[in-house]
Amino acid sequence: MNILVTGGAGFIGSHLCDELITQGHKVVVVDNLILGRKENIAHLFSNPHFRFVQGDILDMPFFDAVFANTAFDCVFHLAANSDIQKGGNDPIVDYQLTFSTTFNVLQCMRKYQVKQLVFSSTSALYGETSDLLTENYGPLQPVSNYGAAKLASEAYISAFSANYGIQTWITRFPNVVGERFTHGVIYDFIKKLKKNPNELEVLGNGEQIKPYVYAKDLVSGILFVWENSHERFNVYNLGVSSRTKVKEIAQMVIRELKLNAKIVYTGGERGWVGDVPEFKYDLSKIHQLGWSAKYTSNEAVRLAIQKAIEYNKNGYPTI
Amino acid sequence: MNILVTGGAGFIGSHLCDELITQGHKVVVVDNLILGRKENIAHLFSNPHFRFVQGDILDMPFFDAVFANTAFDCVFHLAANSDIQKGGNDPIVDYQLTFSTTFNVLQCMRKYQVKQLVFSSTSALYGETSDLLTENYGPLQPVSNYGAAKLASEAYISAFSANYGIQTWITRFPNVVGERFTHGVIYDFIKKLKKNPNELEVLGNGEQIKPYVYAKDLVSGILFVWENSHERFNVYNLGVSSRTKVKEIAQMVIRELKLNAKIVYTGGERGWVGDVPEFKYDLSKIHQLGWSAKYTSNEAVRLAIQKAIEYNKNGYPTI
Numbered sequence: 306m307n308i309l310v311t312g313g314a315g316f317i318g319s320h321l322c323d324e325l326i327t328q329g330h331k332v333v334v335v336d337n338l339i340l341g342r343k344e345n346i347a348h349l350f351s352n353p354h355f356r357f358v359q360g361d362i363l364d365m366p367f368f369d370a371v372f373a374n375t376a377f378d379c380v381f382h383l384a385a386n387s388d389i390q391k392g393g394n395d396p397i398v399d400y401q402l403t404f405s406t407t408f409n410v411l412q413c414m415r416k417y418q419v420k421q422l423v424f425s426s427t428s429a430l431y432g433e434t435s436d437l438l439t440e441n442y443g444p445l446q447p448v449s450n451y452g453a454a455k456l457a458s459e460a461y462i463s464a465f466s467a468n469y470g471i472q473t474w475i476t477r478f479p480n481v482v483g484e485r486f487t488h489g490v491i492y493d494f495i496k497k498l499k500k501n502p503n504e505l506e507v508l509g510n511g512e513q514i515k516p517y518v519y520a521k522d523l524v525s526g527i528l529f530v531w532e533n534s535h536e537r538f539n540v541y542n543l544g545v546s547s548r549t550k551v552k553e554i555a556q557m558v559i560r561e562l563k564l565n566a567k568i569v570y571t572g573g574e575r576g577w578v579g580d581v582p583e584f585k586y587d588l589s590k591i592h593q594l595g596w597s598a599k600y601t602s603n604e605a606v607r608l609a610i611q612k613a614i615e616y617n618k619n620g621y622p623t624i
Numbered sequence: 625m626n627i628l629v630t631g632g633a634g635f636i637g638s639h640l641c642d643e644l645i646t647q648g649h650k651v652v653v654v655d656n657l658i659l660g661r662k663e664n665i666a667h668l669f670s671n672p673h674f675r676f677v678q679g680d681i682l683d684m685p686f687f688d689a690v691f692a693n694t695a696f697d698c699v700f701h702l703a704a705n706s707d708i709q710k711g712g713n714d715p716i717v718d719y720q721l722t723f724s725t726t727f728n729v730l731q732c733m734r735k736y737q738v739k740q741l742v743f744s745s746t747s748a749l750y751g752e753t754s755d756l757l758t759e760n761y762g763p764l765q766p767v768s769n770y771g772a773a774k775l776a777s778e779a780y781i782s783a784f785s786a787n788y789g790i791q792t793w794i795t796r797f798p799n800v801v802g803e804r805f806t807h808g809v810i811y812d813f814i815k816k817l818k819k820n821p822n823e824l825e826v827l828g829n830g831e832q833i834k835p836y837v838y839a840k841d842l843v844s845g846i847l848f849v850w851e852n853s854h855e856r857f858n859v860y861n862l863g864v865s866s867r868t869k870v871k872e873i874a875q876m877v878i879r880e881l882k883l884n885a886k887i888v889y890t891g892g893e894r895g896w897v898g899d900v901p902e903f904k905y906d907l908s909k910i911h912q913l914g915w916s917a918k919y920t921s922n923e924a925v926r927l928a929i930q931k932a933i934e935y936n937k938n939g940y941p942t943i
Contacts, residue, residue, distance in 0.1 A: 396730070412716075415715075453780045460764070464767055
C-alpha cells in the first residue's frame with residue numbers, strides 16, 4: 306500500500322514507520338520537524354520504499370501537492386501537538402497543530418479520494434471522571450485543550466467518514482513512553498536530574514496514577530486494529546491495564562540513573578492545567594479483538610528510562 | 625447584566641435580544657450580517673440598553689476591541705453557520721463560521737475574564753442512531769459538518785470552562801422554526817411554491833420525521849436553563865416531544881398558501897448530505913428542571929408558516 310504518515314518523524318510516528326516498512330508498505334512521511342526529529346527516521350532514508358517530505362500540514366498548497374504527487378491508499382494521521390502542558394498555556398497551539406492539521410488532512414483526503422484513515426486519538430477526550438471509560442462513554446467533556454482538539458478532530462473525522470466514504474480506525478491511548486520521546490514526565494525528570502542530581506521536584510503530590518504504554522507496543526496495537534476491524538468507523542481504546550504512580554516514576558528514574566536524589570513535591574492533586582489525576586480505562590474491546598500490550602505500565606516506564614539512558618552512554622541521556 | 629449576543633441579528637439571536645432587553649439587561653450584538661439581518665433588530669435600535677456592532681468574529685482585532693470596550697458579564701454565543709446543507713457542500717463553512725467563531729469567543733472571554741457563557745448547540749452532534757438521545761449519550765459521532773463543528777465547539781468550551789473558570793450553559797436543540805428564519809424546510813417549500821405553485825419537489829421520500837420547536841419557545845427555554853441550573857457546566861437538550869414528518873410540512877405549506885400543488889418526492893431516506901432522517905430526543909432533564917415547550921411540533925410548523933405568509937400580505941412572503 307501507498308501510505309502517508311503525518312508526523313512520521315515524531316516519537317510514535319517514527320516507530321510506526323519502522324513497522325510499516327517492515328511489513329512491505331511504501332511510506333511517505335510529512336513532518337515539519339517542530340516536534341519530530343530527522344534522526345528518528347534517518348535509518349530509513351536509504352530504503353527505496355521510504356520518502357521524507359519536510360513541510361507543514363497547515364500550509365495547504367504544500368500539503369495538497371503531496372497528495373497530488375502520490376495516490377495514497379491510506380493516511381496515518383499522527384501529526385499533532387503532543388505536549389499537553391504546552392497546549393494548556395496557549396490554546397492556539399492545539400487548535401492549530403492538533404485540530405486544524407486534522408481538518409486539512411480530511412480536506413485533502415476528500416479531494417484526492419483517499420479511502421482509509423488511521424487516526425491517533427487520546428484518552429484525554431474523556432475528561433475527568435471516575436467512571437469506567439469505554440469507547441461509547443458519554444458525556445465527553447475534556448478538561449485539556451489537547452483533549453478538546455482531539456475530540457474536535459474525531460468529530461470532523463466522523464462527519465467526513467459518513468459523508469465522503471472514508472473508512473476510519475481511531476485508537477485512543479493514554480501516556481506513551483519509550484525511546485525517541487520528546488516530552489512527558491520521564492523526560493522532565495531526567496532533565497531536572499541532569500540540572501540538579503541531588504533533588505527532584507515533582508509537580509503535584511505524586512499520587513497521580515496513570516497507565517503508560519510502551520511506544521512499540523502501541524504501534525503494534527494501532528496496526529492490529531487497522532488490520533482486524535472492518536466497520537466503516539472503528540474506535541478502540543488502546544493501552545495497558547496496569548497503572549503507575551508519578552511518585553513511582555520519580556523513584557524509578559532516580560534508581561536507574563544510580564542517583565540518591567531527594568524527591569520534593571509541589572503539592573496538589575493536579576500536576577498542571579488540564580492534567581487528569583486518575584482515570585479508569587476500559588480495554589475489553591481491544592482485548593476481545595485479540596490484542597493486548599506486551600509490557601505492563603511499570604515495565605514500559607522502566608524500559609523507557611533505560612532506553613533514554615542508553616541513548617547517551619557517556620553520562621546523562623541527550624535530553 | 626452586560627450581555628454580548630453573537631449572531632444577535634440572526635433568526636434565533638434576534639428573538640433572544642428581544643427577551644433579554646425585556647428583562648432589563650444591557651445587550652451588545654455582534655453580527656457580520658451574512659445570515660443575520662438588520663431588520664430583525666431594527667426595532668431595538670432606539671433602546672439605550674441596546675447596541676449593534678457590525679463585524680466579524682473571525683476578525684480578531686475587531687472582536688477583541690468589542691471586549692475591550694465593554695466589561696461583559698455574560699456571552700450568549702449564537703453566531704454560526706445555521707445552514708446545515710450549505711455546510712455539507714463545503715466543510716470550510718462550518719469550520720470557520722461555526723467552530724472558529726467559538727474558539728475566538730473563548731479566547732476573548734479568557735483574556736477579558738468573562739465568567740458566563742451560554743452556548744447554542746445542536747442535536748446534530750449525536751449523529752445518526754436510533755438510541756434515545758440523553759445529554760450523556762455516547763459515542764458522539766456526528767454525520768454532518770455542522771454537527772461536527774458544534775461538537776468541536778463543545779469540546780473546547782468544556783476545556784476552557786474547566787481551566788479558565790467559565791461557567792457554561794449549553795442547550796442542544798433540533799430544528800427551529802418561526803418568524804425571521806433564513807433557511808430550512810419551510811423556507812425552501814415556500815420558495816419553491818413561489819416559483820412553481822403547481823408542484824412541490826420534496827428532497828427524499830418525505831418520511832424524515834423530526835421535532836420542530838418554535839423560536840420564541842426555544843428562547844424561553846435557553847433563558848430558563850441559564851437562570852435555573854447552577855453547575856459549572858450545564859448541558860440540556862431543548863425541544864418538543866412531538867415530531868413532524870417532512871411530507872406533513874409540505875401538506876401544511878400548500879394548505880396555508882391555499883394552493884393545490886402536487887407533491888413530488890425525489891426519493892431516498894435522506895434529504896441531503898449529512899441529513900439525519902430520524903432521531904429520538906430525550907427531554908426529561910429539561911422537563912425535570914421545570915420547563916417544557918408551549919407549542920407542539922405541528923403547531924410550531926403551522927405557526928411558522930403563518931408568520932412567514934403574514935410577512936407579506938400582498939402575495940407570497942418575502943422569501
